[in-house]
Amino acid sequence: MPQLGVGIVGAGIMGRAHASVLAEHPATRVVAVTSRTRDSAEKLAVEYDASVHPDVAALVADADVDIVVVATPDHLHAETVCAAAEAGKHVLVEKPFTTDPGDAERAVAAVRQAGVKAMTLFNHRWVPAYAQAQARIAAGDIGRPRVAYARKNDTRYVPTRMIPWADRTTCAWFLSSHDIDLVCWMFDDQVETVYASAVDGVLRGLGVDTPDAIQAQCRFRGGGVATFESCWTYPDTFPTMTDSFVEVIGERGVIHLDRKCEQIEIATEDAYQYPRNLLLRTVHGVPAGAVRDAIWHLVDCVRHDREPLVTLESSRHVTAVLAAIHRSIASGRPEAV
Structure with a gap:
């Protein structure tokens, strides 16, 4: 099976952590990054020879991206999850899933409609x-x-x-x-x-x-x-x-x-x-530990068509x-x- 391309949204602490973990998985490679500041996106992208996109819309439109990692501040998760799912991408989103129940409903609906895999990183x-x-x-x-x-x-x-x-x-x-x-x-x-x-x-x-x-x-x-x-x-x-x-x-x-x-x-x-x-x-x-194990779990769910341990409904x-x-x-x- 060819490697799955990963796009990172958010180049802060957790975006960098996700990238380092996914770079070690034999079935994934980091191919794209976007962030609120281009400078932080470029600094992360250069470590993995990844492309830098100006915004989320451009990243989810990238044909090389199979999985989108949402590592933005808490209140910015929902729109990226919906955009990724609507583009047919699998999604791994940092906790909390969203900070608004209405946004959570929209995000769950978008994922289920698209038929993609998605999980909130409740790594505990x-x-x-x-x-x-x-x-x-x-x-x-x-x-x-x-x-x-x-x-x-x-x-x-x-x-x-x-x-x-x-x-x-x-x-x-x-x-x-x-x-x-x-x-x-x-x-x-x-x-x-x-x-x-x-x-x-x-x-x-x-x-x-x-x-x-x-x-x-x-x-x-x-x-x-x-x-x-x-x-x-x-x-x-x-x-x-x-x-x-x-x-x-x-x-x-x-x-x-x-x-x-x-x-x-x-x-x-x-x-x-x-x-x-x-x-x-x-x-x-x-990289090792619960964060690594949870991220690799989502990757394996995508590869083997399994449902993640953490359901979006439980995150909602x-x-x-x-x-x-x-x-x-x-x-x-x-x-x-």
């Missing part, structure tokens, strides 16, 4: 401990899951320096999207109602117009409940950029998943750190839950999903 499903937990829950080892708590809190570095578009999203869209996908997968259920609150002040004082932290209480259709916490104001002295923890309580057992420290601690004269390595790492010069539900969370913050009342 490929973290070994999370996958093991889901398998144990599905096997009935802890009984029916009834309660969950999921925390994903970042240092201030993320909204103030890592992503320049933090004021166009929130910590919940950026962080809790992963956890909502995970808990829905582990519960094998969907959220019915939410009640959420936000606090602000620190980030707005630093010139970033977005909440500091959000907590959401969610009730599932089957009667279970879950709390999702996200925060963007940990001090940069915290030993890891992301404090991540998931607890699932079943009728006959409990599972704890603590990713604050990923098996390594390093102390130098300058800092004490927990380096991250489960999602994306380089081992002996080759995550968008609907997050939209309800933000409506609840605004209204001060519980909101239906």
Whole structure:
């Protein structure tokens, strides 16, 4: 089978990560790049001898492109997914799928109408401990899951320096999207109602117009409940950029998943750190980790005509839950999903 051509939309942190992973897959090659700034697109394209296109329309019209990677800021995903699908291209889109339920409906419809493969990169499903937990829950080892708590809190570095578009999203869209996908997968259920609150002040004082932290209480259709916490104001002295923890309580057992420290601690004269390595790492010069495994999964689904593990319908539900969370913050009342 000839190699599949990949077009990258967005040449930032995740666009570059996607490109490095796909360049290592024996069945894919990066052939095209477009980004909001031509300079960033050219810098990425030159690494892979890829073409640079002025916009998304030109990239999806490129006959050499078979798969489109959408690695743009959160609020810009939907239009690119629709354009790619309508052009007959397979799609891998960064999380969250979209930031508007109506956009999610349009994107799902475009993909299903075109008959292409598409997946949101909820890469946490490929973290070994999370996958093991889901398998144990599905096997009935802890009984029916009834309660969950999921925390994903970042240092201030993320909204103030890592992503320049933090004021166009929130910590919940950026962080809790992963956890909502995970808990829905582990519960094998969907959220019915939410009640959420936000606090602000620190980030707005630093010139970033977005909440500091959000907590959401969610009730599932089957009667279970879950709390999702996200925060963007940990001090940069915290030993890891992301404090991540998931607890699932079943009728006959409990599972704890603590990713604050990923098996390594390093102390130098300058800092004490927990380096991250489960999602994306380089081992002996080759990309590895959950991000790599999830991306390769989509490629293999395209090659072998299989349906991805993460369905667009499940990703659409995550968008609907997050939209309800933000409506609840605004209204001060519980909101239906």
